[in-house]
Amino acid sequence: MSNQPIYFDNNSTTFPAPETVEAILPMIGDGWGNPSSTHSFGQKARHEIEKAREGVARMLNCTPAELVFNSGATEGNNTAIYSAVESLPERKHIITTRTEHASVLEVARYLRDSGYRVTELSVDRLGHIDLDELRNEISGDTALVSLMWANNETGVISPISAAGDIAKQFGALLHVDAVQAAGKLGIDLTEHAAIDYLTISAHKFHGLKGTGALFVRKDAGYTPLLRGGHHERGRRAGTEAVLGIVAMGAAARMVSARLNDYAAHMQTMRDRLQHSLLNTLDDLVINGDQHERLPNTLNVGFRYIDGEALLMMMDAENICVSAGSACMSGSLEPSHVLLAMNVPLSAIHGSVRFCTSRYTSADEVDELVQKTAKIVKRLREISPFGHDHKPAGLTHEALQRHREYFAQVK
Amino acid sequence: MIGYTTKLKDHFINPRNVGVLNDATVVGEVGSLSSGQAMKLFLKLDESENIVAATFQVFGSPSSIAAASVLTELLRGKHIDEAARITSADISNRLGGLPAEKMHTCVLAMDALEVAYARARGIDLDNELDEDEEFHVCRCYSVPEHKIERAIRDHGLTDIQGITHYTQAGGGCTSCHADLKAILGRVHAEKPAAAKPAPATAEGKPAFSNLALAQKIQEVLDREIRPGLAMDGGDMELVDIRDNKVYVTLHGHCNSCASSSATMKFFVQDRLREMVDPTLEVIDTTEHSAELHAPPMR
Numbered sequence: 001m002s003n004q005p006i007y008f009d010n011n012s013t014t015f016p017a018p019e020t021v022e023a024i025l026p027m028i029g030d031g032w033g034n035p036s037s038t039h040s041f042g043q044k045a046r047h048e049i050e051k052a053r054e055g056v057a058r059m060l061n062c063t064p065a066e067l068v069f070n071s072g073a074t075e076g077n078n079t080a081i082y083s084a085v086e087s088l089p090e091r092k093h094i095i096t097t098r099t100e101h102a103s104v105l106e107v108a109r110y111l112r113d114s115g116y117r118v119t120e121l122s123v124d125r126l127g128h129i130d131l132d133e134l135r136n137e138i139s140g141d142t143a144l145v146s147l148m149w150a151n152n153e154t155g156v157i158s159p160i161s162a163a164g165d166i167a168k169q170f171g172a173l174l175h176v177d178a179v180q181a182a183g184k185l186g187i188d189l190t191e192h193a194a195i196d197y198l199t200i201s202a203h204k205f206h207g208l209k210g211t212g213a214l215f216v217r218k219d220a221g222y223t224p225l226l227r228g229g230h231h232e233r234g235r236r237a238g239t240e241a242v243l244g245i246v247a248m249g250a251a252a253r254m255v256s257a258r259l260n261d262y263a264a265h266m267q268t269m270r271d272r273l274q275h276s277l278l279n280t281l282d283d284l285v286i287n288g289d290q291h292e293r294l295p296n297t298l299n300v301g302f303r304y305i306d307g308e309a310l311l312m313m314m315d316a317e318n319i320c321v322s323a324g325s326a327c328m329s330g331s332l333e334p335s336h337v338l339l340a341m342n343v344p345l346s347a348i349h350g351s352v353r354f355c356t357s358r359y360t361s362a363d364e365v366d367e368l369v370q371k372t373a374k375i376v377k378r379l380r381e382i383s384p385f386g387h388d389h390k391p392a393g394l395t396h397e398a399l400q401r402h403r404e405y406f407a408q409v410k
Numbered sequence: 411m412i413g414y415t416t417k418l419k420d421h422f423i424n425p426r427n428v429g430v431l432n433d434a435t436v437v438g439e440v441g442s443l444s445s446g447q448a449m450k451l452f453l454k455l456d457e458s459e460n461i462v463a464a465t466f467q468v469f470g471s472p473s474s475i476a477a478a479s480v481l482t483e484l485l486r487g488k489h490i491d492e493a494a495r496i497t498s499a500d501i502s503n504r505l506g507g508l509p510a511e512k513m514h515t516c517v518l519a520m521d522a523l524e525v526a527y528a529r530a531r532g533i534d535l536d537n538e539l540d541e542d543e544e545f546h547v548c549r550c551y552s553v554p555e556h557k558i559e560r561a562i563r564d565h566g567l568t569d570i571q572g573i574t575h576y577t578q579a580g581g582g583c584t585s586c587h588a589d590l591k592a593i594l595g596r597v598h599a600e601k602p603a604a605a606k607p608a609p610a611t612a613e614g615k616p617a618f619s620n621l622a623l624a625q626k627i628q629e630v631l632d633r634e635i636r637p638g639l640a641m642d643g644g645d646m647e648l649v650d651i652r653d654n655k656v657y658v659t660l661h662g663h664c665n666s667c668a669s670s671s672a673t674m675k676f677f678v679q680d681r682l683r684e685m686v687d688p689t690l691e692v693i694d695t696t697e698h699s700a701e702l703h704a705p706p707m708r
Binding site for chain 2: 303304305306308309312313316334339344345349381382383384385
C-alpha cells in the first residue's frame, strides 16, 4: 500500500468503496444491455437502475420518482436553477450567497446578464448568512433562493430550514446544493418540505465520478437541459450511465445504513487532526464556524507561508490536500469563500483544507500532522515573517482576532 | 504538481542559500504579508564590490521561492553593477520557463535586487519605498500605480491579464480593472511600443547570442506551443541549447503519450525554424512513462 497517498482531500472526491465496485462488476460482465431496450437483456439493466433509484431515494427520504439521474452536481445545479426560473416566468429575481460553488454562481451571473436581478447574500466571519438580510432582500418577485447545505471549503452548514420558511412565505422556490452534505449529514426531505430541488453527486460519498442526482419535488416545475429521448421519464435524454448509477445506488445504501457511525468516525479523526495541529504548531487560524460544521472538514490558515507552497511540498511527500477549492489551483485568485468571510488576506494565502472520510485512520492523521508540521516549519524558516518578531506585518487588529480564535478553540 | 519545470521544482524543494546573512553589507526587502508574497535579499560585498555571498528569505508560492534561489546563484561572484543588469527573463530562463501567471514572482526577486542595489549605492529609498502612504490602484494586493506603469513599459504588456501576471494587480476582487485599463491606455498613448528590430540571419548561422537565442526560443515556446499543450493538460520545458540543438522535455499528459511526442517534436521544430532560425533541431529528452496514471485511491 506504500504507493497510496495519504488522502485528506475527501471533499474533492472519495475512494470508490468496495461495496460500490462489487455492485458494478456484474453489470460489466453480463448486465451491459441498454435499459431502454424492450428485450429482457436490456430490462435487466433497467431493473438495476430502478433498484439504484430506490437506494438513493431511501438516503434522502423522498420517492424514487422525484429523482433524476444525471452527470453530477454541475448539471444538477444548472438544471435546478433554469427549471426554477422557467417555472415562475413572471418573477425576475434570484437570491443566492457569495460562498456558493461556481456551478451556482456562474449560472446566476449568466441569468443576471439576461435581465434577472441577482442578490448574492453576504456571510459573516464564521461563514454564516444573515437571515435578516434574506428577509430584507426577498420579495414577491423572487423566483428562487439557492443555497448550499454545507460549504465545500469550510464545511460551514447553512440554516436550510429557516431559509426555506422565508422562501415559502414569498412563494419562491428553494434549491439546495447538498453535494457536501450527502454522506456526512442526515438528509430527510420529508422534514424539509420547503426544498424544491436538491443536488447530490455520487463521487463525494464513495460512488463514481460522472454520476449524480437531482431531487425535484413532485409539484415543482422542471425544464430538461438535454432533450431527445424519453430517458428519466423525459427529464434527461441520453442513454443512462448504468455503471455510475448502479454504483451510486450501492454507495447510497452503504452510507445511509451506517451514517451515524461513519459521521462519528470522520469527526473523531477530524478533531484529532485539529487538536494535534493546534498542539504542534503556532500561528494557525481555523477558518469558519467550528460548531455548525461538517464532521469531516477542517480549513486551516497557516500564517507566514503560502498555501500553494505548502501543497507542493506535501505533494512531494505523497499527501493530498487542497488549498481552497480545487478549481482554483494554479490561479492567483484567493478563495472566494474566504474572501467573502473577510478572512484577512495574510491568512487566506496560507489556508489549506483537510477532509477526512469513513476510511481515515488515526495512524494517517498522526503521520499527516507530523509531516505537515515539518513542512510548515521548513517554509517558515524560508519565510521572512514570523521568526523572533511575532507581529511581523500583523496589524494589532489581526493579532487580536487571531487571539480570539484561539480563545474559542480552547 | 501542474505546470512547473523540473528545475523549478528542484529549486523549490531544495532552495539554495536560504536564511539571514548576519554580516550582510546590504539587504533588499520587498512585499508584504497581505500581498501574498515578500522577499528579503541579503548581499555581502567585498572591498571591490563583488558579491561574495547572497542569501534570501521568501514568503510566497513555489515559483517565488525558486526564483529567489536562482537569483542568489546568479548573483554570487558578480560585481554589484553587473548584478544590477540581471533581468527577470534571466531568472525565468534559468528555471526552464515560468507559467505566464507566475511571472510576478521573478519581478519580486528583481525588486528585491533593485532595493539592495540602491542601498549599496547609497540611494535613500525610505521616501520612495513608503508605499503604505501611497495610493494603491489594486487594494487587494497593495500595488501602487508606478509599479503597474513600469511593468507595462518594461514587459510591453497589452492587457489586464498581463498586468496581473507581472504585478498581481487586478487578481483579487477585480474592482480596479477599469483603472488598470485607463493606465494601459495612458502608458500606451505616451509611448508607442517600439518594434524590436529582428537581427538578420546570415547563412544559417544563428543571429542571436546564446542568451538571446534561448530567450527567443523560450518566447516562441511560451506563445505558440505551451498554451496549446496546456489545454490538454501538458507542458514542454526547454532543457538546454547546444549549437543548434534545442533539448526539450514534455510534461503532464504529453509525458505519458509516446505516440504524440514524435509529431510534437516536428511541430515544435517547424515553428522554431520558421520563427527563430531555420537550422534549429529539436531533441526530445522526455523519459516516456509506459504506465497510465493511477487514480487517487487509498
